[in-house]
Amino acid sequence: MANRPPTVGGQAVLEGVMMRSPWRVATAVRDPEGVIRVKARPFVSLTRRVGLLKLPVLRGAVGLFEALRIGMGALSWSGEIAGEEEAGQRGWIDHAVSALVILLAFAAGIGLFMLTPYAVAGLVPRTGNQVVFHLVAGGLRILLLVGYMAAITLLRDIRRVLQYHGAEHKSIFAFESGLPLEPSSACPQSRFHPRCGTSFLLLAAVLTMIGFMALDTLIVSFAGPFRSALHRVLVHLPLLPLVAGAAYEVLR
Incomplete structure (x- = not known):
């Protein structure tokens, strides 16, 4: 039987998307010149590092806070790239x-x-x-x-x-x-x-x-x-x- 693909998710950001797998987060944004800029980094959830947080319901609560934190960071970066803000000037x-x-x-x-x-x-x-x-x-x-x-x-x-x-x-x-x-x-x-x-x-x-x-x-x-x-x-x-x-x- 074929291996089941890992669960992935993400969210839309300004002129792009952020995608998240169990091991990595990547954001792709189209800049004002039409060039797609990509920012990727490793990511391992706390639910994979702390045994107690793997329990049902707890892992969902932790996942929500992680998603909010990652999402806000991706949204902020997309604003810089898409021209909403001057990158690096915050x-x-x-x-x-x-x-x-x-x-x-x-x-x-x-x-x-x-x-x-x-x-x-x-x-x-x-x-x-x-x-x-x-x-x-x-x-x-x-x-x-x-x-x-x-x-x-x-x-x-x-x-x-x-x-x-x-x-x-x-x-x-x-x-x-x-x-x-x-x-x-x-x-x-x-x-x-x-x-x-x-x-x-x-x-x-x-x-x-x-x-x-x-x-x-x-x-x-x-x-x-x-x-x-x-x-x-x-x-x-x-x-x-x-x-x-x-x-x-x-x-x-």
Whole structure:
């Protein structure tokens, strides 16, 4: 029986893609002159180096943080190459601003996809029942997520990134099928991949609804109701990596 190819993944960046295998990370970006610039380096996940982190769910949580770190680095480099920034000219102020932007984006995401659904669900009658509460909050979260993804596709720059996103999926399908990594092999493949980040987000939203529904039922039974939507967010926030890990296990 033929050996199964290693699992590969990646993400779209500005004018290119980043691809990651179990042993290496590579980013290819088209510069303003049309030349494809490549940056590659060895990479071994912590889950391969630390035995405890190989456990189900934990490996998914670690993988998520690694993917975010690698992805942000690839995105930053692609911005330099694609002409968004002057390569090599980023000082500590630029890095501080980038970190602040990431923190603000994270806070905005928590506000939109956690605090808002909880606040709205709390206004609906009969949501003292945690099953009803999370059906309302979870349904609203999924609607917000789908609406957000639909809205950003209206931006021209985002549509360009999504084209590379589809190309990444086609390349992965060709690789997993044992086909040559050439345009003629990749183009006929589907641009929708089951391990896509979009699938991950939607699955995580569903698992969040189910998992926190069970958790909150126990909490309310033993400790009483939550004081506010913010209180509920603060209780749930540390558990999000476990939800991400569970979503990873379902998709892998």
